[in-house]
Amino acid sequence: MSGAALAQEVSEDGSTLLPEIVVEGAGSGVGDDDQKSIVARGTTGGGKLATPLLDEAASVSVITAEEFRRRNVQSTEEVLQYTAGAVTDFYGSDDRFDFFKIRGFDAWVYRDGLAIGAPFGGIREEPYAFERAEVLKGANSSSFGVSDPGGSVNYVTKTPRTERFGEAYLSGGSFRRGEVGFDFGDNITSDETLSYRLTGTFRKAHAEYDFSRDDNRFIMGGLTWRPTALTNLTVVYDHLSRDGVPGSGGHPVGTDFDRSRFFGEPDYNFRGVKRDTVSVMFDHDFDNGLTFASNARYSRSNTDFGYAYISATPTDGSTIASRSFFGNESSREHFIMDGRLQYDTSWESIDSRTIVGAEYSNDRTRNDSFFGAAPGIDWTNSVYTGAPASVPLFASTNGRKSGRALFVQQEFTFSEKLIASIGLRNDWLDLSSTNNLSGVTREADVSELTKRGALTYKITDQFSVYGSYAESVAPPSIGVEPERGHQREAGIKYQPWAFPALFTAAIYDLTKTNITRTNPATNLPETIGEVRVRGIELEAKAEVLDNFNLIAAYSYMMSEIVENGTAGNIGNQLSFVPNHSFSLWADYTLRGNGVRGDMTFGVGARYTGAYFFNDANTQSTGGNVVFDASFNYQLQENTALQMNVTNIFDTKHVAYGGFGADFYNPGRSVTATLRHTW
Incomplete structure (x- = not known):
């Protein structure tokens, strides 16, 4: 997909010349160099059409690989920490899963436009595998399918390039951390028809509490074949293996212990992940306005965890906290594939882009959960009792979800000023769940249509305003209606010519209905009501000068429970939805003088x-x-030493609690990295 960008020059008489240049998209299809800039100009995160961010009628934040590097992100939650509307770190030391919210709701994650699923309960992704993360705020099931209405995070996989490049790094730091990594590639053939890329990172480390570990192994290899200038085929394989622990077990409510104190059970404290993934990406340009593209992914994973946690803190003066054992073993086999035909044409002052496509997915899971009482622990004199002989199996299910979808998007641009777009998608889901303890199988068939409509008006080539309406539908539990969402949003964007930057402001009204909860009396899911979040978001990313970068974000959210089955919480705010959040990142480069590097x-x-x-x-x-x-510090032209510190002052607060234990936010972590590039 080719896109237009503007470059400026100053002529001898001082006037500004603005010749149009064409950039060729790769990966995300927008022509950005994610390895060298924190500012992106385009995205596919708002829909299946690659679109300049200034033209996209949605609030989309792009976190590039360069920003990953500058902030030294280690997890998905860290990727999102400086993004407007996103809130992370709810579970502190409990790091089994990623847990974040966008605009007050859970968000789904995608890879190369294909769904992975809900992050909570899933596998923590490896950020080093990706060129960028595209964060779409709000509902958009009409493009990407079933999901929660808060938003989505789309990861763009690193793929081979038509050049020789590479980096290798060595890292060490807090909690006995040691890590090595590499990312390099080249052309296999001199005519650039065949290229490869190899990426890997290997870590041996502890976490911030006693009896912990945080070991990680990731390797990814990709091949790209370009038989003609109009055809690309890329195949990527990656393997992720993790050996960690699920958490510290929490701390007694109302106490103030060091984060290192451990109240779980050292001999029953494990979290394992093994996943293999194959991704295939194909595109062909027919050279007449018509293009075809298809992505496919197959993944197979096995995970487990087991730990003891504080389930209740006594209020009678005792110092013995109650504990419970909790464990899980699960496996997943997931295949998903889409195909898209896009046709671009023009009639006088009207430009048209049309995309029609289909998607198929098949998801099979096995999930066994274990739960039982554990011996209490005296927090003034901790004595561990060892691993249990066994933990009772309380739930065992086999699940299957087969999905099919058809979607269409149409975009018209009138006189290069007014952009109108609509999107329609219908998802058909066949659901099946077998309770292995009772032998009962429950099934359901679901058909859901979602819509999106939007207008963007470009006031100038640097300013645009937009308004949109979008819908979402979340995968339903068997026996209840799907959770549905709809959002109205308006915003303004400014992308100056003088320097790389994007400034955005958005206001929205987001509603979710058919909220599903498990009824404790029947232990079955049921729909209970409606919730709403209204908010304002401000965000800026700018390379203001040649040596000064700025990232700023502010979000205001007001949530409300509008309807509730128990009627007891109507008018209350949603849990885990702060009214205000703000972040600011700035870095300044002091240029070297020949003796000293940058x-x-x-x-x-x-x-x-x-x-x-x-x-x-x-x-x-x-x-x-x-x-x-x-x-x-730039030691040599291609070699640098970098130091990063998160939570400099080791500020501590309770990030999650309310059920018998407190979980603190992550503490201070110091990392030093020696990196060489070529």
């Missing part, structure tokens, strides 16, 4: 306002602010 100083601040732990609004945590920093 030095880059970075500092960041993240503020999260108070939020409730439950929908009853009886338990909460206060607002907090955390500071981060970085320093990069």
Whole structure:
């Protein structure tokens, strides 16, 4: 997909010349160099059509590989920490899964436009595998299918390039951390028809509490074949293996222990992940306005965990906290594939882009959960009792979800000023769940149509305003109606010519209906009501000068439970939805003088306002602010030493609680990285 960008020059008489240049898209299809800039100009995150961010009628934040590097992100949650509307770090030391919310709701994750699923309960992704993360705020099932209405995160896989390149790094730091990594590639043939890329990262480390570990092994290899200038075929294989622990077990409510204190059970504290994935990406341009593209992914995974956690803190003066054992073993086999035909044409002052496509997915899971009482622990004199002989199996299910979808998107641009777009998608789901303990199988067939409509008006080539309406539908539980969402949004964007930057502001009204909860009396899911979030988002990413970068984000959210089956929480705010959040990152490069190399100083601040732990609004945590920093020294032209510190002042607060234990936010972590590029 070719896109247009503007470059500016100053003529001898001082006037500004603005010749149009064409950039060829790769990966995300937008022509950005994610390895060298924190500012993106285009995205596919708002829909299946590659679109300049200034033209996209949605709030989309792009976190590039260069930003990954500058902030030294280690997880998906860290990727999102400086993004407007996204809130992370709810579970502190419990790092079995990624847990974040966008615009007050859970968000689904995607890879190369194909769904992975809900991050909570899934596998933590490896950020080093990706060129960028595209964060779409709000509902958009009409493009990507069933999902929650808060938004989505689309990862774009690193793929081979038509050039020789590479980097290797060695890293060490807090909690006995040692890590090595590499990312390199080249052409196999001199005519650039065949290229490869090899990426890997290997870590041996502990976490911030006693009896912990955080080992990680990731390897990814890709081949791209370009038989003609109009055809590309890429195949990528990756393997992820993790050997860690699920968490510290929490801390007794109302106490103030060091984060290193461990109240779980050392001999029953494990979290294992093994996953193999094959991705295939194909595109062909028929050279007459018509293109065809298809992505496919097959993955197979096995995961497990087991741990003891504090289930209740006594209130009678005792110092012995109750504990429970909890374990899980699961496997998943997932195949998903789409195909897209796109046709671009023009009639006088009207440009048209049309895309029609289909998607198929097949998802099979096995899930066994174990739960039982564990011996209590005296937090004034901790004595561990060892692993249990066995933990009772309380749930065992085999699940299957088969999906088919048809979608169409149409975009008209009138006189290069007004852009109108509509999208329709229908998803058909066949669901099946077998209770292996009772032998009962339940099935359901679901058909859902979702819509999206939007207008963008380009006031100038640097300013645009937009308005949109979008719908979402979440995968239903068998026996209940799907959770549905709809959103109205308006915004303004500014992308200056003078320097790489994007400034955005958005206001939205987002509603979700058919909220599903498990009825404790029947242990079956049921729909209970409607919730709403209204908010404002401001975001800026700018390379203001040749040596100064700025990332700023502010979000205001007001949530409300509009309807509820128990009627007890109507008018309350949603749990884990702060009214205010703010983040700021800035870095400045002091240029070298021949004897000394370039030095880059970075500092960041993240503020999260108070939020409730439950929908009853009886338990909460206060607002907090955390500071981060970085320093990069260019030892030689292609070699640099970088230091990153998260939570500089080791600020501690309760990030999650309300059920018998408190979980603190992540503490201070220091990392030094030696990196060589070529």
